[in-house]
Amino acid sequence: MTFMTAPRTTPADRPPLGLRERKKIKTRQAIRTATYALIEEQGYDATTIEQIADRAEVSPSTVFRYFPTKEDIVITDEWDPVMMAELRARPRDESWADVLRHVMRTALDLSLAEEPEVTRLRTRLGVEVPAVRARMMESMASTGRLLREALAERSGRDPGSLELRVFAMSVMGGLMEVSQYWAETGHRDDIRDLVDRALDVMEHGLPGGKP
Amino acid sequence: MTFMTAPRTTPADRPPLGLRERKKIKTRQAIRTATYALIEEQGYDATTIEQIADRAEVSPSTVFRYFPTKEDIVITDEWDPVMMAELRARPRDESWADVLRHVMRTALDLSLAEEPEVTRLRTRLGVEVPAVRARMMESMASTGRLLREALAERSGRDPGSLELRVFAMSVMGGLMEVSQYWAETGHRDDIRDLVDRALDVMEHGLPGGKP
């Protein structure tokens, strides 16, 4: 889910990171922080890679070593593995809509708790900047592929079947629209409620009547 | 629907076009033809605007006057108005799935009859070239906006409501996946059958069981 923020807390397990690794993490974070700040100050288009590099105190080449495109600096997310784990952990007899409800709620709670402003900035840029929106949709498509793998596992279906693929992408399309709606309405609503309502629509159809 | 081809036949009504207008149409077509040919020969990335301009015998600036981006040369479509008209013409008591089935079938029949190779090339590029896919999704989103307007008219619903927006984008996401699937499987299937199956999934859920 491209509009959520990456977790900042490192799981305390795993061998302690070497100096090299720690530096990389700091650089990565410096680039993102610089980018967010500059965008708040000047807007997305007016912010160049060179400015970002200057403020993050790295060279432009380094920026591109960390992020393949300018849009990626804004939207990169490391949530997919978390969500996939959550997805697999849900009981097998739960309906797909309830599964997604839980997974999305967990992810959103974390994201909003960690960096609420960044989460909002991202969705806003998704509305305002076509290139960012495009990159978000790409990311949505790849999350869709993960989703269909998980759903295939759960249901024993063929993950490559048209039916499952359509289903997964259709769900992702609906969720993408939630993000757009949330930002367009000035983040007034609780996005978790919006997600619930969206999943209701996708599960039961539009409320009140078929045609 | 971004993966269809634009109609070449001009409706015989309307006042006869002046020389200027006719030239514009010819230039536009020359640019697109040159682009398709070059892409077939060399691939998308290897094809530059300068080459396209050369082959179409116009200047690079002119290419950009006709198409805002390189991707647009490939995917530009003039189908939305046609589809909207068709959409509004369908009887009011028809289910939305049947409406879309008819509209999509009409559009696909026309598109495949007019320029079958171009239709296939487009969808293939949608799979192979991320930038093209991104532009297709953008176009899909704007078709989604039109779709929700039409659905709102038909049902008397608020076109701005979250529910309708989610519904429309969810449908578009599913249809986008059909295009991807069709191209990824080498255009072996009849795309109209694929659309039917996709609409079945979106109307009734995945076949055989809920969870």
Place this chain on the structure above:
DNA sequence: CCATTGAATGAAAGTGACTGTCACATGGTC
């Protein structure tokens, strides 16, 4: 503690999409 090695960085030059400006030419109109 030092030497070696491999990864990460920076500097620099290049490519190509896209923008903006301006002079020129060409179709439409009287």
Place this chain on the structure above:
DNA sequence: GACCATGTGACAGTCACTTTCATTCAATGG
């Protein structure tokens, strides 16, 4: 045929992104 509006080409510029290569510095083995 003269006037006007619109479309076009030439040109210069910006910026994202790539590639190459020399340098630096953390990691590792002795």
